[in-house]
Amino acid sequence: MITLLQLGAELGTEFFPASTGTFRAQPVSGVHVSELEDPTTYLDGGELLLTTGMPFAASEEASRAYMRRLQDKKVCALGLGLGPWLRTVPEHVIAACDAAGIELGIVPDQVPFQNISRAYWRLASRDQASNLMGSLGTQTALARAAVRPDAINAVVRGLAEAVNGWAAYLSVDSRPAACYPASAEAFLGELRHESMRFRRNGMPSASTFEVQGHEVALYPILSGTTIHGYLGVAAGRRPTKADRQIIMTACTLLSLRARQRELAASTNNALSSATAKLLLHGQPEAARLVGEEAGLGRIPVRVRILLCRAGADTDAATALHALPSLARPAALPDVAAAVRECQLHYEDGAEHYLILPEPADSSGNGEAVAPQAATATGPMACGRFDSPAPEVHAVLSQPLNLAEIPANLPALRQALDAVPFGTMACGAPGFDASAETWVKALAAYARADLLSAVTSYLRHRGHWEEASRELGIHRNSLRHRITVAQELLGANLDDPDAAASLWLALRRAQK
Numbered sequence: 001m002i003t004l005l006q007l008g009a010e011l012g013t014e015f016f017p018a019s020t021g022t023f024r025a026q027p028v029s030g031v032h033v034s035e036l037e038d039p040t041t042y043l044d045g046g047e048l049l050l051t052t053g054m055p056f057a058a059s060e061e062a063s064r065a066y067m068r069r070l071q072d073k074k075v076c077a078l079g080l081g082l083g084p085w086l087r088t089v090p091e092h093v094i095a096a097c098d099a100a101g102i103e104l105g106i107v108p109d110q111v112p113f114q115n116i117s118r119a120y121w122r123l124a125s126r127d128q129a130s131n132l133m134g135s136l137g138t139q140t141a142l143a144r145a146a147v148r149p150d151a152i153n154a155v156v157r158g159l160a161e162a163v164n165g166w167a168a169y170l171s172v173d174s175r176p177a178a179c180y181p182a183s184a185e186a187f188l189g190e191l192r193h194e195s196m197r198f199r200r201n202g203m204p205s206a207s208t209f210e211v212q213g214h215e216v217a218l219y220p221i222l223s224g225t226t227i228h229g230y231l232g233v234a235a236g237r238r239p240t241k242a243d244r245q246i247i248m249t250a251c252t253l254l255s256l257r258a259r260q261r262e263l264a265a266s267t268n269n270a271l272s273s274a275t276a277k278l279l280l281h282g283q284p285e286a287a288r289l290v291g292e293e294a295g296l297g298r299i300p301v302r303v304r305i306l307l308c309r310a311g312a313d314t315d316a317a318t319a320l321h322a323l324p325s326l327a328r329p330a331a332l333p334d335v336a337a338a339v340r341e342c343q344l345h346y347e348d349g350a351e352h353y354l355i356l357p358e359p360a361d362s363s364g365n366g367e368a369v370a371p372q373a374a375t376a377t378g379p380m381a382c383g384r385f386d387s388p389a390p391e392v393h394a395v396l397s398q399p400l401n402l403a404e405i406p407a408n409l410p411a412l413r414q415a416l417d418a419v420p421f422g423t424m425a426c427g428a429p430g431f432d433a434s435a436e437t438w439v440k441a442l443a444a445y446a447r448a449d450l451l452s453a454v455t456s457y458l459r460h461r462g463h464w465e466e467a468s469r470e471l472g473i474h475r476n477s478l479r480h481r482i483t484v485a486q487e488l489l490g491a492n493l494d495d496p497d498a499a500a501s502l503w504l505a506l507r508r509a510q511k
Contacts, residue, residue: 001027001028001029001238001240002027002028002120002123002124003023003024003025003026003027003028004023004024004025004026004027004028004048004076004077004103004105005022005023005024005025005026006025006123007023007028007048007116007119007120007123008022008023008105010119010122010123011115011116011119013108014107014108014111014115014116014119015079015105015106015107015111015116015119016105016106017103017104017105017106018080018089018094018097018104018105018106019094019098019104023077023103023105024103026076026077026103027046027076028046028047028048028076028077028120029044029045029046029047029076030044030046030047030048030120031047031048031050031116031117031120032047032048032049032050033049033050033051033113033117034049034050034051035051035052035054035055036055037055037056037066038055038069039051040069040070040072040073040075043073043075045073045074045075046074046075046076047075047076048076048077048078048079048105048116048120049070049075049077049078049079050079050081050107050113050116051078051079051080051081052080052081052083052084052085052086053080053081053085053086053093054084054085056093056096057085057086057090057093060092060096063090063092063093063096064092064096064099064100066096067096067097067099067100067102068100070100070102071100071101071102075102076102076103077102077103077104077105078097078102078103078104078105079105079106079107079113079116080093080104080105080106080107081107081109081111081113082106082107082108082109083109083110087109089104089106141158142155142158142159142162142246142249142250142253143249143253145157145158145253146253146254146256146257151253151257152169152178152254152257153178153180155169155250155253155254155257156168156169156178156179156180156231156250157180158250159231159233159246159247159250160180160181160184160233161180162243162246163233163235163236163237163239163243163246163247164235164236164237165214165233165234165235165236165237166179166180166181166183166184166187166214166233166234167179167180167184167231167232167233167234167250168180168184168187168188168191168231168232169221169229169230169231169232169254170188170191170192170195170229170230170232171228171229172195172227172228172229172230186212187211187212187214187216187232187234190211190212191211191216191218191230191232194207194209194218195218195230206218206219206220211234214234215234215235216232216233216234217232217233217234217247218230218231218232219231219232219233219247219251221251221254221255221258222255222258223255223258223259223262224259226262228255228258228261228262229254229258231247231250231251231254233247233250268294268295269345271290271291271293271294271296272294272296272343272344272345273345273346273347274290275287275290275291275294275296275299275344276344276345276346276353276355277346278290279299279303279344279355279402279405280346280353280355280405280406280409281406282403282405282406282437282440284299284402284403287299287402291344296343296344297343299344299402300357300358301401301402301490302357302358302399302400302401302490303355303356303357303358303399303400303402303405304355304356304358304396304397304398304399304400305353305354305355305356305396305397305400305405305408305409305412305427306323306335306339306353306354306355306356306394306395306396306397307351307352307353307354307394307395307396307397307409307412307413307416307427308320308323308351308352308354308392308393308394308395308416308424309350309351309352309392309393309394309416310350310352310391310392311350311391311392311421312350312391313391314391314392316347316352318392319352319392320339320345320352322392323335323336323339323354323392323394323424324336324339324340326392326393326394326422326423326424327422327423327424328396328423328424328425329425329426331426332396332424332426335356335396335424338356338357339354339356342354342355342356351413355405358399391421392421392422393416393419393420393421393422393423393424393425394416394419394423394424394425395412395415395416395419395424395425395426395427396424396425396426396427397412397427398426398427401489401490401491402490403437403438403441403488403489403490404437404438404490406437407435407436407437408427411427412427415427435498435501435502435504435505436505436508438489438491438502438505439451439502439505439506439509441488441489442454442485442488442489443509445484445485445488448481448484449481450481450484450485450488451506452471453467453471453478453481453482453485454481454482454485454493454502454506455506456470456471456478457478457482457493458493458499458502458503458506459503462493462494464478464479
């Protein structure tokens with residue numbers, strides 16, 4: 001913004017104060033020339049008005065009335081051109097200007113008013129170029145900040161410094177707010193309240209309001225039509241065009257960042273779903289490869305399958321949110337934390353399959369260790385919603401090895417049919433179903449005849465000599481094959497329950 005002080009310095013003797021040594025550093029919004037008795041109809045306020053004094057020089061009363069009109073319009077200053085009507089400045093004109101708070105400047109005789117206008121636009125051009133360069137530099141710095149690991153914090157800080165005020169970003173999810181400087185935390189509560197009003201009314205446009213004496217502009221950060229957060233900005237000065245451009249740049253960068261997160265989450269969800277689907281279809285090795293490429297980490301050896309089904313009027317997000325709050329038997333572990341952190345989720349219509357890791361301290365007989373969280377008090381303890389529970393029911397399997405998952409799914413689906421809405425039940429052990437999968441895994445192993453080795457070992461009830469003699473191999477070779485088979489199946493063949501189920505499955509396969 002060009003000031004009266006800058007304009008006087010630029011023009012020198014062609015425009016100078018009437019009664020003081022220098023002009024004040026008062027912003028000038030433009031230069032206008034008029035000889036009308038009331039030029040305020042054509043003014044916006046903040047201008048330097050140039051005149052020869054014809055409308056008011058005749059009398060003291062006319063001067064006071066003229067200056068009052070300029071004062072009401074908030075005119076910045078008056079430039080009085082000497083020559084045609086006035087050779088000197090009347091004292092009553094100076095007094096009227098002082099009374100109205102309007103600064104009076106003198107344009108000497110023979111100096112064209114056009115010189116004043118040209119000087120103003122020269123200064124404006126320089127100021128605009130300077131602001132543009134500064135704005136471009138700031139926008140470049142913001143773009144660099146947007147690719148940093150802490151992009152949101154960096155962009156918010158850069159924006160606050162650029163507008164000489166404060167800025168804050170509020171995410172619509174559970175991520176903490178980012179603000180700069182730290183004192184801006186005092187405004188976060190009111191910003192959240194205002195953003196909630198936006199969400200309730202569905203208004204994706206900017207809004208301006210006052211927060212504790214600060215004029216704040218709140219901008220929604222969008223990805224398509226989805227609101228990801230809100231950017232609140234309070235400038236420490238009257239915002240310039242360059243400031244508004246910087247704010248729009250920050251909004252664009254935050255929107256791009258939100259879109260990147262959205263795409264990354266979508267890709268991660270797709271890979272998570274693909275990994276879970278492979279496990280559910282009995283392809284653990286392929287699932288491990290996909291999971292590693294997706295950055296899901298190591299897939300646990302033992303898991304539980306949480307199968308839930310939602311009613312026709314319940315969406316997927318509501319169904320998953322309701323899982324930790326379903327009523328459940330005391331013997332079942334609290335799955336709230338596991339559901340929140342679950343990375344292996346497959347959706348098949350109204351059915352959702354969550355593959356949850358089994359803690360290492362669970363007992364090996366399939367019985368879950370009762371967690372401490374089961375004794376908690378409050379709404380989560382009873383597992384019910386304060387409002388009517390959504391139409392969701394679920395069943396949680398016993399701990400399973402990865403190879404056992406596919407054979408246990410039919411029994412889980414059948415068990416779920418008997419579970420009422422609002423409830424989570426325990427899935428019964430499925431050794432018989434798992435044994436069918438074990439037989440297929442043994443038969444598919446290509447590097448050794450594990451199927452015959454296990455069949456002979458079980459037939460002779462674990463006697464190495466008799467089984468190895470029947471197979472015609474050394475007993476150490478048989479020991480190696482049984483070890484490989486147990487690792488493949490994730491089962492102990494000396495466990496009577498596992499051995500009995502597998503033996504019956506082998507007999508059925510031979511018929």
